[in-house]
Amino acid sequence: MGDNPHRSAHAGTGGTHVATSHEGPAGASARVAESSGNPRMTDNGLGGGGALPRARAFGAERAFRGLTLAAGTAVLVIIAAIAIFLIAKAVPALRTNTESFWTYEGWFPNENPPKFGIGALAFGTVLSSALALLMAVPVALGIALYLSHYAPRRLGNSLGFLIDLLAAVPSVVFGLWGRDYLVKPVADLSAWLHEYFGWIPIFGEGPYGSSILLGSLVLAIMVLPIVTSLSREVFRQTPTANEEAALALGATRWEMICTAVLPYGRPGVIAAVMLGLGRALGETIALALTLGSTYAISFNILESGGNSIAANIALKFAEANATGRGALIASGLVLFAITLIVNITARAIIYRRREFTESAA
């Protein structure tokens, strides 16, 4: 918390007295405090500070403080409410499930008896997100460094602005683009990969097309601007003194980046990657448009198929009855749990790092 010296300021120091007594002469505030029945203030030995009024029990300060506290608490309430309401709606559906929720590979909650399992969906979610990050993060960091430290300042700024804009492009647009224009190149690439690298198990047989590879490519392209924009922001905030010190000691530009920029930006970069991961894990529409929607656990990333929890919710929601809705909410609960675990782990890492870097700085 070393960056918040203002916190040491007293919360209740200034009541409204001083501010509201403008009409009186400059020295009158002491009399104002006196007349308000507060003799303790006038002889507390603080000299000129004798004008300090006592904190009021019901003043604007308290009210404002309470208001902000309520807003802060609302966040915790919302997170708790998400968990509670999802559980409340998921449990009845899970009770009626006749197959194992964790291992069954299929999704028939609307039938009688209902059968559905999360295994293949969770697998697809994790696999596609991991692949997407694997492809996107190195490139994103490269671009962020290019924009912050390699490109001419003016060009870097305008390109950075463009990347910020691309980060705002909705996922449905990327999904639509992936489905309409990326399928063909990816199918060609899949065939090529299978022909020459078929001995690696993940590059299996076709049919090629709406595969995990396509889905994670679209995800990667989608996540790229977000990670880039956030890490660029972090890299740009590196203290110039650190950079100049490294350069003055004779470091090359890359050594300067390694010693000054990357260590300083690490927590921010981790946060950016985690935000990207969160978006990839929860990405719905882009995957609903690009994945083949099958319910099988397969490491073959080239074959048409694959599914994710979120995409499955979007695809199956329209046809779901009460049990079907409950089943989808149950799968959403699993997704919520996965993202929560990922996020809490990441945040824990960042907070530890942040203390470390702050004490070092």
Place this chain on the structure above:
Amino acid sequence: MSTTVTSHRPQPPAQPVTLRAKRLPAYAAPAVAVVALLLSAGIVYGAGIGGPVLVVVVGALLYLAGLFLAANAVEGRRSARNRTWSALIHSAFVLAVLPLASVVWTLVSKGAERLDANFFLTSMNNIGARDANGGAYHAIIGTLEQVGIATLITVPLGVLCAIYVVEYGRGRFAFTIRFFVDVMTGIPSIVTGLFVLAFWVLIVSPLFSPDGQPGFSGFAAALALSVLMLPTVVRSTEEMLRLVPAPLREGAYALGVPKWKTILRVVLPTALPGIVTGIMLAVARAAGETAPVLLVAGGGAAINFNPFENNQSSLALFVYQQAGEASKYSPARAWTAALTLVALVLILTVAAKLLARRNRLGR
């Protein structure tokens, strides 16, 4: 070090050559690139394993390796690593620009197809699979209303929460809030959609509807969007409040200004450009969300101005629904709606940034 011995040429006195290390000549990098490309073309076509794309990929790899070797031989290891990483970073940029440029190009060229008055003035009501008309008027209304309500809910809540965390909160509780705001940024949009479905649509909305049946509504979508926007607004506001210099606050305290007034009159105005930018980015993200709207607003084909009753559509949802339809006219509608959505989002973003810039100048 051999330069100190061998250089007897006359040199400008300001820059004695003895202090400079050997450097690769300026033509070295392009030369390596050409050689790498030729070599790669030879390998790829010689072995018959691919087309021009593979030539470029292999060529890039060869270029990196060649550059490293050449620089290593002339300039030394450190400089070689510097050059290679520099080339890698530049190529990362090129690699990423290609798909993004393709997305933008497709969006503009396909989206212009149906960019006519009819698209913006009609809904999809009574539009069959064989009708070429039909538009997104209802979806635009839906997006504006939902995002507007969500912003009204989120901004006060988010800014106050950030003020608590930065200015008032201390100890474990404030840390917990900060932590969970961070965690909340990672909650998937579809989960917030399911949350509002379970909470508002299935449990609360039957209490308000005359027939006691759960009903979709635009307001439910706004609720889901505000849950999505909240952490973004809190986070950006928090960051900006922390950037406000402590002397500004201390100056206000020294003048006897109470803390709440200091926050409202000194800290917030100083941080305003950043806060506004954060809010606009949150709004832009919310406007593009499809999943929650799909789950809780239902998406209708007709115009519905009332966000509290009956199905509403949104631009993002409209794109998704048109993309899934079998009619040969629907892809054009989907792309035009996507272009409209992107334009809306970009206008918001650009306006926010310009506003922020002007505010900064004004101070």
